[in-house]
Amino acid sequence: MAEPIIESIEEFGLIKNKKKSTNLFSRVGIVGCGNDGQYIARVCSSYGLDVIFRETTHERVYESLRRIEEIMNSRIRNWGATESEKKAVMSRIKGTTLLSDLKDCDLVIETVPTSGKGRSFEARKAIFEELEQIVDPTTVIATNSTTVVISDLSENLKNKDRCISIHFMINSVDSRVVEITKGLYTSDWTYDKVEQFVKMLKRKVIPVEESVGLISVRLFSVILNEACEMVMEGIGCKDDIEQLMLTGYGMRYGPFTIADIIGIDRVVRWMENLFNEFGDSRFKPNPMIKRLIRQHRYGVAVGKGFYEYDANGDKIDRNHLAESK
Amino acid sequence: MKILVLNCGSSSIKFQFFNMETQTVLAKGLVEKVGLNGSQLKLNKQNGEQVIFQGEIVDHKSGIEYVLGVLTSQKHGCIASLNEISAVGHRVVHGGELFSSSVLITQEVVSQMEKCIDLAPLHNPPNLKGIEAITELIPEVPQVGVFDTAFHQSMPDFAYMYGIPYALYKKYGIRRYGFHGTSHRYVSQRACEMLNIDFEAQKIITCHLGNGSSIAAIQNGKSVDTSMGFTPIEGLLMGTRAGDLDIGAVLYIMEKENIGVESASALFNKHSGLLGITNISSDLRDVLNAAQNGNQQAVLSLKMFNYRIRKYIGSYAAAMNGCDLLIFTGGIGENSKSTRLEVCNDLKWLGFEIDEGKNARLNGTESVISTANSKVKILIVPTDEELMIARDTQKITQEKR
CATH class of the missing domain: 1.10.1040.10 (N-(1-d-carboxylethyl)-l-norvaline Dehydrogenase; domain 2)
Structure with missing residues (x-):
């Protein structure tokens, strides 16, 4: 059979020059890929999103990938996934040591592990500020942390309205629920977009007012x-x-x-x-x-x-x- | 009259565009990864060219808009304007007990269809999105809904009820619905056309064998029983689905493996069937190859697969007190000569005599493959659900005029 002809679809819409939709995330960045990061990467990827995570060293990148694969294997053993699903999930997840590799993401979730008193807050804040230099002005920047509030994390950013807190529950495969918190500056646009994202991952949204420890x-x-x-x-x-x-x-x-x-x-x-x-x-x-x-x-x-x-x-x-x- | 047939899945839209005067396909294709990264529209033109349109397709509405845009485009289209589309037919997975035939879509029909969402939460919402999109984009064009379950709505209550508390039927509509209705209807009617006999005076058993498989008993033009039930898991052994299974075993497995509903669903829908028995593949061709190379589990799975089909044929012959036609369709039914042979070989006593030569020679083609003496005529009829949807759409929209 002859090679297929490739065209760009934009030329073929009925309604010309329509605005590009901003409803969807297609590429998710994750900063810090411990247990939470691995879980979020796996879930996003299983719903068809491309995922790129940043870890501090090549060894840790490798280790995170290995553990995601291990979790997929265990899901297969427990009848929760198939071999081909595992292949598809793994193919969409990439690791890097450079934060700048996350520049094309339309959502970045920070999941840096808490380490010692006070230290994590400064580290997270620094990541937020560094991210703002790298990503698009409309990219949503979120934290998965429960113990710092998003308003504090985002206070030094130029576009604070795109920052939000998204907390995934990772204790069981069936805990399909996510706490979302708006900060002082979070826009409705950001909230709606994140809410849609969570629903796309077939998880229930629990809106929570900004407060340390959320509900969970x-x-x-x-x-x-x-x-x-x-x-x-x-x-x-x-x-x-x-x-x-x-x-x-x-x-x-x-x-x-x-x-x-x-x-x-x-x-x-x-x-x-x-x-x-x-x-x-x-x-x-x-x-x-x-x-x-x-x-x-x-x-x-x-x-x-x-x-x-x-x-x-x-x-x-x-x-x-x-x-x- | 030109009719567009749409089949909207959760992240895909299949389409076929028919010229009903000539009964030909003017264009067909598939929108993939709707709402996901890497979405694209694949078009197969009548001249054999394939075109892939790449770009962001955010939802079903935008996907359908592009389908219409492509069909009317100068470069790759086949019509000059949207006015040439006379009607749109939609495949709808679940019509519950509300729809026993194809219907013209009105606002009332849409709200009835919304009531069926609970029965097919994965499939019906995208079907509805397709209807909504057409209503917005080309509101003048009449639309018809063709339901996968509708043909089986003629089943008598004693065939569709389960032996569980009646209250559950009243509360949630737990009963057997059956699927592949459009295919069973198409092939049974088509077979009667081929043989020039009255569809409404036959006892027909149709075997739709593909990655998902079901058998139907059709008496006097009406489906009186079918092997799929409340969901498509029931009945035959399939590519990855278990088919009939003792509920006690399900409960025991869930307890022993400590799994919840989601994993159990994956276990019986995705890890079972041919794949589960062989651990090789869900594709019958791979399993046949493995069996030829002496793999015992593959041999076993084929025996199970064929045996269960035979059992259903026997029971449907009993249910209808006889059988005039046996029809094979679907990827496996049309193309696997060994399946047809194994199934029919041990049914001679019931009057099924397959002609081995014809069965092999006429593989994959619309044909009669029983011997001249066979009491029951055995046929291969390649299915064409899209054409059936287009025909229903034509009939219903013309009646309304």
């Missing part, structure tokens, strides 16, 4: 602290509290398992930020959680936290092991 982090911190408190007081044991939340309240995971999935170190940073913001002792990390940190039991990622996990991230059932012995 603030509420979870208190639940986890209270659960630890009850263990310490001897009111109930860990497994029973988990079971009660699972069966009694229909939760998919109990508070200790969720904390392990999110990462204990991260939960502690959330709590510290909340405590700094609100000054309320209910946000202060419980000693049980601090003890886990000292023992480097950071959760699923390192194979142990409140519980222990095998290489696939599946919980090792100690009771079951004891019985079978």
Whole structure:
């Protein structure tokens, strides 16, 4: 068969010279590709968007790609995806060490891991400012952080109205919900566009007023602290509290398992930020959680936290092991 | 009379443009990746040329606008102005219980179609977007909706009901609807035309075998049963779909594998069928090759595939108390001689006698492939859903004049 003829479609519309639509994101940039970044990259890519992420070193770029692939493999093992879907997803994700490679993106999400008190805020702010120099004036710049508010992050930018906070919940494949927060300067245009983007990813939008910890982090911190408190007081044991939340309240995971999935170190940073913001002792990390940190039991990622996990991230059932012995 | 047929998917628009006087296709093509990066419109012209139009296509409306623009363009078009389009026919996936035949689209019909969205949340909304786009772009042109489920609405209640609480039927419309209706209707009518017999006095079994497969029992011109049910998973073993499966097994798997609804849906829709059994491919041709090379799972999957078809044919012969015509269509039904042979070979007792020579020789063509003595006539009829949609559209818009 003869080669197909290639044409540019713009010449063929009924309505000539129409304005180019600005409804869609087609290329998403991600700055920092840890757990959250990997999750966002994978989700965006599975809905057909091109993704480019920035990591600090080539090793980390490689590692992030490897872990995204690993998650896709695990999705295949759990019947959630097919081999060809994995290929398509991986083909749309690129990594780089240069922020300037994100210049063609129409949405950039910052997902830099929080590291130590106060440091992350300055780092994030610097990234926002650097991004503004690189990307188009209409590119939406967002943060996935829950513990800093978008108004503070964007205050030094020329076009602050394109900044917004988008928080993906990453603790389970079924947590198809995203918190979106408008800052003081965020325009309706930006909000609408991001809302449409989230809906396109088949996730529910939860609009949240600007406040540290949003809904998800603030509420979870208190639940986890209270659960630890009850263990310490001897009111109930860990497994029973988990079971009660699972069966009694229909939760998919109990508070200790969720904390392990999110990462204990991260939960502690959330709590510290909340405590700094609100000054309320209910946000202060419980000693049980601090003890886990000292023992480097950071959760699923390192194979142990409140519980222990095998290489696939599946919980090792100690009771079951004891019985079978 | 020139008719445009549209089939809008979630991110694609298939189109065919017919000249009904000559029953020929003037142009056809596909808009891909609507609303996504890398969207494009592929056009196959009557002269065999293929043109790819690249650029941003943000939604269905803009996709259809480009389709109309391309059809009327000097460079690649086939009509001088939009006035030459007499009507537009839309393929609509789910018509629920509200539509038992093709209909002229009015505002009332659109609001009824909106009520069917829950039944096909992935498919019906883009179909509606296509209708909306045409209404905006060429409001004078009449439109017709042709439903994938409509033909099977003649099924009797005892065939379409499930043995679950009746309240669920009332509440959510849980019942068997069946799919591929336009194809089953087209091939059964076409076969009667070929043989010059009365469509409304036959007992016909139609096997639409492709990546998705279904069988229908058609008695006196009406579908009385079909193998797909509430969703297209039920019935035959398919490329990646499980087909009939014990609900107890589903529940057990979900519990053991600790998976939710989404993963379970992927498991039974995407990981099962030929692909699931063979772990090689969902494409029958690959599976046939593997079986020839001695792969035992491939051999098994083919046996399962054929056996289930045979079982359905047997049960539909019983349901109709006989069978006059057996029709094969769809990618596999039209082109896999071994499938047809295996299915029919063990049905002699019921009066199905396939002519091995004809079956091999006439592969892929519109033809009769049973022996002269066969009680039941066995046929290959290549399906043409778009033509059927165009014909319905022509008929309905002419009646209205």
